[in-house]
Amino acid sequence: MLTAPSSRIWIDYDEEADVLYISFRQPQRANDSLLEDNIIYHYRDRDLVGLTVLKASDFNSGDSENTINGSENPEMG
Incomplete structure (x- = not known):
């Protein structure tokens, strides 16, 4: 399990470039x-x-059963 350095995370995905950006601070x-x-x-x-x-x-x-875009994601509720 990953523990994030912050309680708030910013996520952005650039589909054209196929790049995912994740920020643990603003x-x-x-x-x-x-x-x-x-x-x-x-x-x-x-x-x-x-x-x-x-x-x-x-x-x-x-x-994978744990996908973000799929309908099954037990960890996300």
């Missing part, structure tokens, strides 16, 4: 970043402030 500039497995981790003063998921559709294989 979107702001990071002063450091790390790219690993098509995920860019954004840091501000050593705190993780956001993620950018490149080729986001590759992370959804379509055979």
Whole structure:
């Protein structure tokens, strides 16, 4: 289970670019970043402030029961 660094999360998906943006604080500039497995981790003063998921559709294989766009998502209620 993932624990977010904040109680509020901003999520935006650019369908044309197939990029998912996740911010753990109100979107702001990071002063450091790390790219690993098509995920860019954004840091501000050593705190993780956001993620950018490149080729986001590759992370959804379509055979998972826990999908955001599907009708079945037990964790989301």
